[in-house]
Amino acid sequence: MATRYSPKVTTRGLIFLIDPVNPRCVGAGDTHCLDLVGGKRCSGASGHPGTGTHTESTSNFPAIEKETSTNNSSHVFYFTGSRGINIDEDLGSHTACTAGMWLYKTSTGGTYMFDFRNNGGNWWLNNYSSYNYNIHNTMRYIFGGGSYSASDYPINVWIHLMITSDSSGSKIYLNGRERTAAYSTSVNESFGINGRIGTRYTTSGGHVGTMGPIYLYNKVLTAAEVKQNFLAHVGRYEAKLCPESSF
Numbered sequence: 001m002a003t004r005y006s007p008k009v010t011t012r013g014l015i016f017l018i019d020p021v022n023p024r025c026v027g028a029g030d031t032h033c034l035d036l037v038g039g040k041r042c043s044g045a046s047g048h049p050g051t052g053t054h055t056e057s058t059s060n061f062p063a064i065e066k067e068t069s070t071n072n073s074s075h076v077f078y079f080t081g082s083r084g085i086n087i088d089e090d091l092g093s094h095t096a097c098t099a100g101m102w103l104y105k106t107s108t109g110g111t112y113m114f115d116f117r118n119n120g121g122n123w124w125l126n127n128y129s130s131y132n133y134n135i136h137n138t139m140r141y142i143f144g145g146g147s148y149s150a151s152d153y154p155i156n157v158w159i160h161l162m163i164t165s166d167s168s169g170s171k172i173y174l175n176g177r178e179r180t181a182a183y184s185t186s187v188n189e190s191f192g193i194n195g196r197i198g199t200r201y202t203t204s205g206g207h208v209g210t211m212g213p214i215y216l217y218n219k220v221l222t223a224a225e226v227k228q229n230f231l232a233h234v235g236r237y238e239a240k241l242c243p244e245s246s247f
Contacts, residue, residue, distance in 0.1 A: 009232045013098070013219025015091060016191075018042060020064055020075045020212065021236070028065075028075070031058035033085075040091075045084035048202045049194050051119050054086050061085065062198065065210070076104070076210040077198070084112075084199025084206055090119075091191035094218040099124065100162030100173075100229065101197075102212030102237060108153045111208055113161070117201040119192025124163075125205075127153050131182065139163055139170040140183040143247060154246040158212070158237035160230045164220040165189060174247050176230030178223060191216060212237065 009017065017036045019025050026033035032043040043054065044061030062077040062085065077085070099114060105126070114124040122136035130148040131140040143152045162173045165187040172181050197214060198207035213233055221229075234241065 007228045007232050009213070009215065010221065010225040010228050012221070012225065013217040014215065015218050016040065016087070016214075016216035018085075018214050020077050026064055030064065031061045032056065033061075035087075040087065040089040042085050042087050042197075045086040045196055045199050045203050049086075049118060051193055054088055054194050056086065056088075060203070062211075076212055078210050079198045079207040082199065082203055082206050084203060085197040087191075087195040087197070088193075090193040091195060091216060092218070093190040093192065095189060096164075096166035096218065096220045097187075097189040097191070098162060098164045098217035098219065098221045098226075099215070100160070100226075101214040102233060103159050103161055103207075104157065104210045104212075104240070105153065105155050105207070106209040108150050108155055109208065110150075110205070112196065112198060112200050112205050113207070115196040115199065115201040116188075116191050118194035118196065119190065120188075121190040121192055121195070122188040123200070133161070133163075133172060135163060135165075135170065135187045138183070138185045138187045139165065139172060139181060141172050141179060141181050145180060145182075154242045155209075156240070157242040157246075158240050159242045160234070160237075162215075162221065162226045162229065163187075164226075166220050173223070173226045173230075175242065175244070176227040178226075179247060189218075
């Protein structure tokens with residue numbers, strides 16, 4: 001039997017990666033995780049620490065659960081209620097960035113993917129303000145390119161999302177392919193300290209569903225590199241992968 005090609009995540013400009021499958025990052029029952037690039041600590045989001053010290057909430061850290069809807073025993077970050085991840089260390093301010101994740105929503109409501117406003121950055125939302133993806137009103141995307149409908153957001157399926165940005169503008173990639181954005185000026189590439197994943201900077205508007213690997217870069221990835229990241233993990237999620245027709 002031929003061996004399936006499974007590339008590794010591209011590391012050019014990689015400054016942050018958490019992966020719920022990797023035991024060096026997190027294990028079942030843990031109430032914090034470690035970034036696989038530099039060992040940065042990530043904890044249960046609580047309150048609004050701004051640029052100060054974050055006081056973690058162990059009960060707000062996403063549970064690590066076995067993903068039974070896929071074709072293997074991958075684990076996922078499970079978000080419910082006000083759960084969210086705080087990146088305790090400073091990820092800095094940059095002139096270019098790429099951010100992305102494997103995302104699985106179980107409802108069509110608007111929720112946070114990232115929120116870097118604790119340190120002056122931007123929010124990154126889905127199903128918000130008449131766009132299916134809206135990065136602080138600077139990168140906007142509507143499924144199908146027509147009129148916005150909240151119900152058009154595919155639920156109970158996995159989507160691989162990556163957004164790149166620099167001074168020339170931003171691009172959105174879904175399942176490894178670039179899509180036509182409704183609006184795509186440059187986003188704020190500042191990540192800073194106490195960045196949030198899956199929740200608002202004030203710990204509300206939390207993601208409802210699960211997430212797989214989550215990446216942040218201080219470079220604009222090429223289309224080939226984005227595709228490489230998609231292929232690196234698609235084997236975990238392909239049994240419930242969002243169909244191309246949804247985009």
